[in-house]
Amino acid sequence: MTMKLRLALTAGALALSTAIAAAAPAASPADSDVIAKVGSAKITEAELKAAQNDIGQQFQNLSDDQQRLAVLSALIDIKALAEEAEKANMQKDPQVAAQLAFERDRTLHNAYFAKKGVDTISDKDLKDLYDKEVKTIPPQQEIHARHILVKTKEEAQKIIDQLNKGADFETLAKKESTGPSGPKGGDLGWVEKGQLVPAFEKAAFALKPGEYTKEPVQTQFGWHVIKVEGERQAPPPSFDQVKDQLRQLAMRQKYMQLVQDARKNFKVEYVDPKVKKQVDDLEKSVAAGANGAAAGDAQSAAPATPAK
Incomplete structure (x- = not known):
C-alpha cells in the first residue's frame, strides 16, 4: 500500500492513539498495589x-x-460480570475473542506510540519544524485600515465631501461612525484578505496608503467610507501561537514514520479476494491522481512553444 494511501487511511488511528497517549498517566511504584479483589480477580492501582x-x-x-470511589465501584461491576462471562466461556465466542484481540492490539499500539513517538518530540523538534514551515508560507499582503460606518449613502457622501475639503478622517470617525471602532478613530488595525466582507475588502485593497474611498461602500452593516493608512507583508505567526498545531503535525509525521518502519518488518497479505481488489483499485486511483498532478506541474513549468 502506498505511503499516501496509508496516510489517508491512518488519520483516524492517529487521532485515537494521540488522545489516549496524551491522557496516559506516568507509571509509579504504587501501580502494582492491589486496591480490591473480586472473586479471583485483583484490581490494581494501575488498572x-x-x-x-x-x-x-x-x-x-x-x-x-x-470520583475515584465511583470509578472503583464501576470497575468492580465490570470485573464481576467479566468473571461470570469467563465461567460461561464467553471468551471463546468468535466475536468476543475478536474484540479482546483488538483491544489488546490497540492498547499495545497506543503504548508504543506514546513511548516511541509522543514522548520523543522535544521543543527543539517543534522549533525546527516551525522554522521549516515558516519558509513555505506565501507572503500575504496586509493593510492598516480605518472606516466610518453610517446608515445611509447620503451620510457617507457628506463625510467624503468633508474629507475632500481637508477634514481629518480620524476625527470624523470618532464623531460620525456608528461602528464599534468609531471611538478609536475607525481603526481596524492590520487585516489580511479574507478577514473582511467582500465589498469592503475589494474597496479597501484597491486603495494605496493615504487614500480613502471616493464613493460610499455598501455592505450588510450599512455604508462605509474607508481609508488605508499603510500596507505591508503580514508577519508569520509566532512559534508560541502555533506550537500546539506544530505538535499535532509532528506527532502525525512521527506516527507515519513508525508505521512505515514497522510495516517493513511484516508482509501484509490481503487474503480476501474482494478486499485485495478494492485495495489494488484504490492504490491505482491514488497513483493515477499523483501522476496526473505531476504531469500538470511539468506542463505548467515547460516553456511555451513559439508560434510559427
Missing part, C-alpha cells in the same frame, strides 16, 4: 488509573475522592 482515564469523565461533577 484503576486506566479505568479513570476511560470512564472518569462520567463522574466529573464529583470530588476527586468521590
